[in-house]
Amino acid sequence: xxxxxxxxxxxxxxxxxxxxxxxxxxxxxxxxxxxxxxxxxxxxxxxxxxxxxxxxxxxxxxxxxxxxxxxxxxxxxxxxxxxxxxxxxxxxxxxxxxxxxxxxxxxxxxxxxxxxxxxxxxxxxxxxxxxxxxxxxxxxxxxxxxxxxxxxxxxxxxxxxxxxxxxxxxxxxxxxxxxxxxxxxxxxxxxxxxxxxxxxxxxxxxxxxxxxxxxxxxxxxxxxxxxxxxxxxxxxxxxxxxxxxxxxxxxxx
Amino acid sequence: xxxxxxxxxxxxxxxxxxxxxxxxxxxxxxxxxxxxxxxxxxxxxxxxxxxxxxxxxxxxxxxxxxxxxxxxxxxxxxxxxxxxxxxxxxxxxxxxxxxxxxxxxxxxxxxxxxxxxxxxxxxxxxxxxxxxxxxxxxxxxxxxxxxxxxxxxxxxxxxxxxxxxxxxxxxxxxxxxxxxxxxxxxxxxxxxxxxxxxxxxxxxxxxxxxxxxxxxxxxxxxxxxxxxxxxxxxxxxxxxxxxxxxxxxxxxxxxxxxxxxxxxxx
Numbered sequence: 001x002x003x004x005x006x007x008x009x010x011x012x013x014x015x016x017x018x019x020x021x022x023x024x025x026x027x028x029x030x031x032x033x034x035x036x037x038x039x040x041x042x043x044x045x046x047x048x049x050x051x052x053x054x055x056x057x058x059x060x061x062x063x064x065x066x067x068x069x070x071x072x073x074x075x076x077x078x079x080x081x082x083x084x085x086x087x088x089x090x091x092x093x094x095x096x097x098x099x100x101x102x103x104x105x106x107x108x109x110x111x112x113x114x115x116x117x118x119x120x121x122x123x124x125x126x127x128x129x130x131x132x133x134x135x136x137x138x139x140x141x142x143x144x145x146x147x148x149x150x151x152x153x154x155x156x157x158x159x160x161x162x163x164x165x166x167x168x169x170x171x172x173x174x175x176x177x178x179x180x181x182x183x184x185x186x187x188x189x190x191x192x193x194x195x196x197x198x199x200x201x202x203x204x205x206x207x208x209x210x211x212x213x214x215x216x217x218x219x220x221x222x223x224x225x226x227x228x229x230x231x232x233x234x235x236x237x238x239x240x241x242x243x244x245x246x247x248x249x250x251x252x253x
Numbered sequence: 254x255x256x257x258x259x260x261x262x263x264x265x266x267x268x269x270x271x272x273x274x275x276x277x278x279x280x281x282x283x284x285x286x287x288x289x290x291x292x293x294x295x296x297x298x299x300x301x302x303x304x305x306x307x308x309x310x311x312x313x314x315x316x317x318x319x320x321x322x323x324x325x326x327x328x329x330x331x332x333x334x335x336x337x338x339x340x341x342x343x344x345x346x347x348x349x350x351x352x353x354x355x356x357x358x359x360x361x362x363x364x365x366x367x368x369x370x371x372x373x374x375x376x377x378x379x380x381x382x383x384x385x386x387x388x389x390x391x392x393x394x395x396x397x398x399x400x401x402x403x404x405x406x407x408x409x410x411x412x413x414x415x416x417x418x419x420x421x422x423x424x425x426x427x428x429x430x431x432x433x434x435x436x437x438x439x440x441x442x443x444x445x446x447x448x449x450x451x452x453x454x455x456x457x458x459x460x461x462x463x464x465x466x467x468x469x470x471x472x473x474x475x476x477x478x479x480x481x482x483x484x485x486x487x488x489x490x491x492x493x494x495x496x497x498x499x500x501x502x503x504x505x506x507x508x509x510x511x512x513x514x515x516x517x518x519x
Contacts, residue, residue: 150338153308157326160355168354172342249342252385 039219044226047219055208059227062193062204065121066235069128070189074182076129077136082166084137085144102134106192110199124196124204131192132185136178143177144170176250179243186235194228205231254320256407256439257282257305261314264300273464274300275311280458280467284406287433287440289450289457291496293505297465298443299411305441306332306409319406331400333410337392339384339399346371346380349399356403363402370398373432390421394428401436410442414449423481426452434478447500448484451492459496461503468499 021041027033028040035043048055080098083090106127113123147170155165197206205224212220244251257280264275274297282288292298303309304316307326318327331352339348346367353363371377374394384392393413400408414422426449433440444450450457457471473492475483483489500506 148336148338150334150336151340153303153306153334154332154338156308157306157330157332158352158355159326159328164355168351169340172340175342247342249383249385252383 036216036218039222043219044222048223048226055223055227058204058208058224059231062190062197062206062228063231065124065128065193065196065204066186066190066231068121068125069132069192070182070186072125072129073133073136073185073189074178077133077181077185078140078178080133081137081140081144084141098134098137106131107195110195113196114200119200123199124193124201127196127199128189128192131195132189135184135188136181139177139181139184140174143174143181146177147173176247179239179247183236183239183243186239187232190228190232190235254284255281255317256284256286256319257441258317258320259301259305259314260316262301262304262311262316263313264297264304264309265312275304276464276466278314278465278467280470282439282441282456284439285437286455287442287453289454290441290443290460291447291450291457292445292460292465293462293500294445296460296462298445298460301460301465302409302411302441302443305407306330327407329403329405330407330409331403331405333393333396333400333408333413335412335415337384337389337396339392339396341384344381344383345376345387345395345398348384348395349402351399352403358403366402366404367398370401370432373435374398374428388421389417390425393417393425397429397432401432404436404438406438408436408438408440410440412443412445414446415444422446422449427481429453430478447493447496451489451496452479452481452484457492457496459499462505468503471495 025040025042028038039047080094084095085091110123110127113126117123117126151169151173155169160168193204194206194209197204198210201207205228208224209221212218212224259278259280262275262278263273266272266274278301290298290301300309304311305318305323307318307323311323316323318330321327339345340351343351349367349370350360350363353360367380368377371380374397376391376394376398379387379391379395384395387395397413400410414425417425430453442450442453451473454473457473459468459471460466461468471492475488497506
């Protein structure tokens with residue numbers, strides 16, 4: 001039943017994508033738009049085919065950067081959220097700093113990371129992490145605070161250790177929120193990785209986009225953009241799948 | 254042995270306008286009795302229960318559970334809340350076992366006790382289900398099992414059936430009596446239902462509207478096990494009409510206004 005539903009969703013998704021591509025192709029031909037302005041899907045595909053392994057290799061690099069930034073943002077985001085809800089002075093002193101820091105556009109400080117961390121993968125991962133972590137913190141704090149009053153009382157009456165209460169009650173209670181935060185943060189991690197590659201890189205989809213744009217090679221820009229879009233969608237779908245597995249009890253009737 | 258011994262208990266909520274929630278509450282509950290605490294909404298009866306549970310501190314007076322002054326939740330109590338407070342991500346069995354895990358007690362013995370409780374409450378076939386798969390009544394039964402798993406000497410119930418429909422509520426009353434007759438521990442049962450309070454209890458403690466004071470303590474002398482039809486007997490009627498007269502005299506029931514109000518306080 002579920003798999004039928006999923007495959008139907010997949011089919012309608014593919015169908016609407018194909019319709020959009022067809023409309024795009026036809027309009028390019030009909031209005032005689034030059035490829036440098038907007039290439040037709042067929043020429044984007046042709047561009048991808050000229051060296052698909054080069055494209056995929058660079059996509060792989062960006063994917064690894066994204067996953068590293070994402071993993072760090074989940075680990076540190078949840079840790080920071082735990083400290084925020086359990087240590088009063090931490091909330092008073094650190095939370096305002098985090099909020100104000102989040103208001104600084106990370107794109108603007110990205111070049112600094114090149115100065116600090118060089119031109120390897122580290123600054124990209126760092127930027128990806130910084131852009132992605134805030135979503136995790138906000139949702140994890142919300143989740144950790146959402147334990148119902150009755151359940152808090154139950155915990156006190158049972159007199160368990162703080163450790164037990166945290167791992168058996170509080171964290172599972174926060175899990176749905178944390179997963180929501182993760183779905184937002186995975187896309188942001190991808191954005192961060194691209195921003196990092198814009199600033200200084202010889203590899204990755206961000207590098208392809210920037211260098212191709214410099215030489216007015218618009219089909220190449222679009223080939224990279226399509227890969228990026230596909231990657232974002234795959235990552236998001238993967239998280240939705242994980243979410244369904246981990247919080248299966250939420251989806252019962 | 255006295256299970257709960259309250260002497261001139263006073264509870265004030267501090268604040269810009271401090272409110273007196275409990276005023277001079279003195280009550281002795283002997284071991285092994287089923288006591289209903291009955292009063293209108295907001296009369297402080299739940300506050301009293303929470304003080305016994307050690308979830309709130311009394312302002313003055315003395316409050317002892319099993320012979321020692323309450324300072325934080327006493328050992329070996331079980332509590333049932335108005336909303337079942339089950340953990341959605343745990344199966345019924347795992348929910349019931351939570352106190353055992355928290356108290357680091359041997360699980361093998363507890364599993365035997367759990368199976369017995371599941372059987373007693375008619376949940377045997379639902380042990381591996383998740384709370385969301387159960388009806389409100391079944392969830393509350395699971396919560397009762399959880400409260401009883403560690404054989405507490407004192408069971409505290411805070412309007413446990415308040416969120417259930419009338420029919421389910423009747424059913425739960427019958428079942429609670431049956432379970433209790435097996436367990437025979439001390440129960441403090443907070444409710445605003447007159448009929449429910451009388452049906453279940455050996456003693457009904459009647460609270461006045463805020464600030465909560467004890468207006469009367471009634472012994473209920475009806476043989477057990479009680480059938481639901483006991484509610485139609487003249488003896489039962491005598492108890493409930495007396496309580497209704499008390500509520501009337503406190504201005505809580507006004508029969509000229511509407512009969513519906515009387516019904517809803519059942």
